[in-house]
Amino acid sequence: NAGVTQTPKFQVLKTGQSMTLQCAQDMNHEYMSWYRQDPGMGLRLIHYSVGAGITDQGEVPNGYNVSRSTTEDFPLRLLSAAPSQTSVYFCASSRDRGFGYEQYFGPGTRLTVT
Amino acid sequence: GQQLNQSPQSMFIQEGEDVSMNCTSSSIFNTWLWYKQDPGEGPVLLIALYKAGELTSNGRLTAQFGITRKDSFLNISASIPSDVGIYFCAGQNTGNQFYFGTGTSLTVIP
Numbered sequence: 001n002a003g004v005t006q007t008p009k010f011q012v013l014k015t016g017q018s019m020t021l022q023c024a025q026d027m028n029h030e031y032m033s034w035y036r037q038d039p040g041m042g043l044r045l046i047h048y049s050v051g052a053g054i055t056d057q058g059e060v061p062n063g064y065n066v067s068r069s070t071t072e073d074f075p076l077r078l079l080s081a082a083p084s085q086t087s088v089y090f091c092a093s094s095r096d097r098g099f100g101y102e103q104y105f106g107p108g109t110r111l112t113v114t
Numbered sequence: 115g116q117q118l119n120q121s122p123q124s125m126f127i128q129e130g131e132d133v134s135m136n137c138t139s140s141s142i143f144n145t146w147l148w149y150k151q152d153p154g155e156g157p158v159l160l161i162a163l164y165k166a167g168e169l170t171s172n173g174r175l176t177a178q179f180g181i182t183r184k185d186s187f188l189n190i191s192a193s194i195p196s197d198v199g200i201y202f203c204a205g206q207n208t209g210n211q212f213y214f215g216t217g218t219s220l221t222v223i224p
Contacts, residue, residue, distance in 0.1 A: 004156075033212070035214075040216060041216060042118075042120075042202060042214040042215055042216040042217055043157070043202070043204075043214040044214070045211055045212065045213075048211065058211060059211075090156050090157070092156075102147060102159050102162045103147070103159070103204075103212060104159065105149075105156030105157050105158070106156050107154075107155060107156050108154075108155070108156050
């Protein structure tokens, strides 16, 4: 049982490049989400999904796309990277979208856009 | 988005001392969660609170869900060096989103 896994751990992109951050969980969790963490700002929600085939925007969705074709996987796509997207990205999952189901986080992807 | 104000921003304490930090919101939450994050790692869940007034313990950690549903606090008793890290509160309202505080950085001096 690996929990929530993320790849890559580190990535450097040039402005305008695209890439996909991978996230997978093996706990059969319905709810998955992506956050970015910037110094002094806590975690901010980018996109989330309440189940396969369903996604929705969080607080800071611009510049990012997501899809959820399976319960296990929830990739985050940067279509045209910008320096403002330099951040640490965390994927999280929880059992259900209902009240109070705890989220479990992956180890993070540290992204630098030059 | 929702604003969660977490205080203090940072704390420097002696080993063995007790620690208290809190989180307040301008709106009501149905769930409060407390996480700890070590450098280079993702946040790890410490305590989850589901009901107003609820007081829950996890070892030396105790957290409470405020009666107004707009605040929560976390206490750590008899701190030890491995308590060092950043502590985050998070709240969930009637929607599907979690909102995080800005974190409290804890340093324990041996």
